[in-house]
Amino acid sequence: MSREKRLELVRRNAEEIVTEGELDSLIDDGSPRAYTGYEPSGTIHLGHLVTVEKLKDLVEAGFDVTVLLADLHAYLNEKGDLDEIEEVADMNRRAFEAYGLEAEFVLGSEFQLNDGYVMDMHRLAVSTTMARAQRSMDEVSRSRDDIHVSQVVYPLMQALDIAYLDVDLAVGGTDQRKIHMLAREGLPRIGYDAPTSLHTPILTGLDGSKMSSSKQNWIDLSMSEEDVEGALNNAYCPAGTETDNPVLEIAKYLVFPEFEEVEVKRTEKYGGDVEYRGYPEVARDFESGELHPLDLKKSVSKYLNGVLAPARENFR
């Protein structure tokens, strides 16, 4: 694969890369290493899959990809007992693999309790201010009031993971960027390299607002095909605009990376069938009014169900 093609894959659908220059030199490495950490979760949702999609791009572009099943992080974020979390982690690994991700899977607690790691954590703690650690968790932590000490330990460990997994490129949603910036500044102070980082966009919730566990405004692997159709049909989808449009985002970030062509079936009354090769064509027709929201929804739910099918079977 050409250098240009590889770079194109890495950059595709990325919200930002810090920094482009660093990526440029990384790509010339023999086998650069990339990673994403996930708190094991009972609900793998489309937001997770946006980053998985990116990891698949990276594999294709010649990166060695590691997925951290961050059981201790989930524990620190008050997601339950460590035993329960590890069961969920195993289920998550199977879902990711079924989704087509070829990566090495590492359980966080396997190395995060070692002497060297813990001492490095203390060294990083000494060189990091409370405000900085707390701020880095704004988009990540379970509850923003009643802040627990665990919530500032969390980003320190996430930074260290990057060093201990020997990662060149840290991947995550834009909600992770402040933690990655903390890693970029903090790791060199204790003798490690600053990682390059790549951030994927955060999907808009199905109701047009921010995705939130309390609102359940998302699609996840526990949902049947019919549930997905229903959820998409009920989704916020203002005609003619890409702004805050979850259905278009799903097409862009999850459907088109998996399908070269997407067909929209319509009766003659509404213009007849159309085929789209690539998301820009969809965006163009949607903005012009050529493509009606309902037709978009029907088509997206059909293709999205195709994308989810293998992982869904391995969900439990």
Added chain:
RNA sequence: CCCGCCUUAGCUCAGUCUGGCCAGAGCAGCCGGCUGUAGACCGGCUGGUCCCCCGUUCGAAUCGGGGAGGCGGGACCA
């Protein structure tokens, strides 16, 4: 360790002083109507261990005692 304040619907809160009317409001949610989607708009509906336990009382979210959790302050600083 001491003192003060707080805890009521998914969320923000009212009600507590002075016990009694079905425990309320806004927002969120759900269901319809209007749209060839959703939203907006209109109409309707749902929603509660009043933090827990014990007591007083005919009757306790409300009063008394005990406890838990949260927040703030004080003290301690060998």
